[in-house]
Amino acid sequence: MKILNFVFKISVILIAITYLSKEVIIPEFVYQTNKDEYMKLTLDCAFAMDSNWYIEQQTDTNLIKSSEIQLLDCHDYDKLRKYMLSSGISEYSLSGLGLVALEINQKPAEQLAKQHKFRER
Amino acid sequence: MRCFLFFCTVLSFNSFSSDLDFKLSKVIEIYGLQGFSCKSVQNNDVSLSLLGSALFDTKLLSGNRDTSCSTCHLKDLNRIDGLKVSIGVGGDGEGLDRLLDGKGVIVPRNSFTLVGRGHKDYSAYFWDGKVQVEKDRLVSLIGDSKSKGFHSPLSVAAIFPILARDEFLGTFELSDNNDMEIIDNAYYEERYEAASVVIRNRLINSEGEVWDELRLKFANSDINIKTLELSDIGNAIAAFLINKENCINNRWSKYIQGTKNSLTHSEKEGAYVFYGKGRCASCHSGDLLSDFKFHSLGVPQGDVGVSVYGQDLGRSEISLNHLDRFKFKTPSLLSVSKTTPYGHNGVFKDLNEVVLFHINPIIYFKDKEWIQKDYYNYGRVLSSRSTMLSYIDVLTESDFNNLLSFLETL
Numbered sequence: 001m002k003i004l005n006f007v008f009k010i011s012v013i014l015i016a017i018t019y020l021s022k023e024v025i026i027p028e029f030v031y032q033t034n035k036d037e038y039m040k041l042t043l044d045c046a047f048a049m050d051s052n053w054y055i056e057q058q059t060d061t062n063l064i065k066s067s068e069i070q071l072l073d074c075h076d077y078d079k080l081r082k083y084m085l086s087s088g089i090s091e092y093s094l095s096g097l098g099l100v101a102l103e104i105n106q107k108p109a110e111q112l113a114k115q116h117k118f119r120e121r
Numbered sequence: 122m123r124c125f126l127f128f129c130t131v132l133s134f135n136s137f138s139s140d141l142d143f144k145l146s147k148v149i150e151i152y153g154l155q156g157f158s159c160k161s162v163q164n165n166d167v168s169l170s171l172l173g174s175a176l177f178d179t180k181l182l183s184g185n186r187d188t189s190c191s192t193c194h195l196k197d198l199n200r201i202d203g204l205k206v207s208i209g210v211g212g213d214g215e216g217l218d219r220l221l222d223g224k225g226v227i228v229p230r231n232s233f234t235l236v237g238r239g240h241k242d243y244s245a246y247f248w249d250g251k252v253q254v255e256k257d258r259l260v261s262l263i264g265d266s267k268s269k270g271f272h273s274p275l276s277v278a279a280i281f282p283i284l285a286r287d288e289f290l291g292t293f294e295l296s297d298n299n300d301m302e303i304i305d306n307a308y309y310e311e312r313y314e315a316a317s318v319v320i321r322n323r324l325i326n327s328e329g330e331v332w333d334e335l336r337l338k339f340a341n342s343d344i345n346i347k348t349l350e351l352s353d354i355g356n357a358i359a360a361f362l363i364n365k366e367n368c369i370n371n372r373w374s375k376y377i378q379g380t381k382n383s384l385t386h387s388e389k390e391g392a393y394v395f396y397g398k399g400r401c402a403s404c405h406s407g408d409l410l411s412d413f414k415f416h417s418l419g420v421p422q423g424d425v426g427v428s429v430y431g432q433d434l435g436r437s438e439i440s441l442n443h444l445d446r447f448k449f450k451t452p453s454l455l456s457v458s459k460t461t462p463y464g465h466n467g468v469f470k471d472l473n474e475v476v477l478f479h480i481n482p483i484i485y486f487k488d489k490e491w492i493q494k495d496y497y498n499y500g501r502v503l504s505s506r507s508t509m510l511s512y513i514d515v516l517t518e519s520d521f522n523n524l525l526s527f528l529e530t531l
Binding site: 047048051054055060062063065066067068069070072 | 144147151152393399402403404406509512514
């Protein structure tokens with residue numbers, strides 16, 4: 001009976017650890033270790049697609065090839081996105097990271113207004 | 122706790138890292154790269170190499186007997202002279218010594234290395250492409266090259282300095298004969314014929330040990346100096362360059378051919394920038410790293426140039442087409458890190474400066490003093506700048522530095 005009790009407890013602990021790992025620890029760990037790279041690749045891919053739009057309007061084949069190579073950044077972005085999703089990170093979290101990435105280069109109005117204010121009168 | 126740490130370690134190994142080798146395999150596939158091959162050479166007669174070597178080094182072919190091919194293509198400097206623009210006839214010494222000597226005539230273009238010039242796909246020579254392969258036809262100022270017996274485009278290019286006043290012919294003041302005048306007064310095919318006659322007569326009639334040695338080398342190569350043509354000299358110099366100076370085993374070629382550890386991580390990142398968002402391979406394409414076409418970076422004119430008022434109109438001096446003004450041939454980047462300075466007039470002192478100029482020319486001018494010619498002229502030059510450059514997407518210091526690292530591997 002003692003053994004059964006021990007096995008039961010161990011099983012409960014293992015199940016709890018597995019559950020916590022799958023739902024909380026792994027997603028959080030993967031999120032923290034990859035979020036900077038994800039944001040970088042989000043920007044890189046957006047940039048590559050943006051450039052490609054204009055370059056495709058050109059006829060120079062070597063220029064178009066260079067744009068196709070640049071679009072491999074989007075391949076990296078897709079791979080990382082799928083890896084993070086399969087690790088349990090939600091679509092919402094990734095969308096949030098994508099937004100943060102796009103906002104990195106935005107300047108707050110306060111920063112722009114600051115240089116136009118009197119410092120002393 | 123141990124299990125947890127082990128688990129985290131496994132996960133961290135599994136964290137995402139971009140597969141650069143995969144990306145570069147796509148680069149190689151899309152651009153059809155094979156790596157530089159020393160075996161892919163232009164037609165040549167290897168038995169002429171020894172004679173070619175002697176002709177490359179001899180000053181006897183120049184008007185005042187003071188200049189040889191090796192004056193501007195020094196062996197110790199990767200076959201360049203290390204100067205912004207070369208010093209031709211009338212000078213003494215080599216490289217910086219020749220500049221400091223101060224008596225030589227300025228050749229207003231930067232000397233280029235000779236690596237890869239004998240490759241079968243090398244199709245335009247000189248900054249303005251005055252010798253060029255066009256649809257299997259060799260176009261140059263001396264007319265049909267096949268009937269003259271030239272073996273290759275390189276053998277035609279090899280004789281052009283001999284026909285040039287600043288590079289070989291000599292100055293009126295220093296000349297002790299009228300050889301220079303005979304050649305300089307003739308144009309196009311007649312210039313070729315005139316130079317052939319002058320050099321033939323010199324070889325037959327000149328006395329002295331050095332001439333005897335040269336005559337012996339011609340005899341050993343089964344060339345009869347009584348029927349000598351300039352093409353014989355071009356073929357011999359080309360044979361020497363193709364068999365002794367053409368080959369390069371650079372690390373990028375090794376990588377392309379399968380040695381994946383021949384590049385560092387930073388160099389691989391740089392290669393990805395070069396072929397991708399850097400747009401470098403839009404012009405510096407193929408295994409020779411040049412499209413052999415003509416583009417303008419808007420390079421400042423500097424002090425000297427081949428055109429009126431000391432300007433350098435570049436390709437348009439050959440094509441006479443207004444669209445070609447201020448354009449120059451895309452230089453091959455083989456051995457590029459070992460061939461400072463850069464630009465058709467050598468105004469860029471190092472790789473950092475010339476690469477940055479592609480991206481942002483304004484920084485170049487920040488600390489430079491404008492010479493009067495550029496001060497009033499540069500607007501015209503700038504308007505010729507290639508629109509291709511507007512697509513460069515290098516926006517970070519790390520991309521730029523990686524790009525420079527990659528250039529070291531070429």
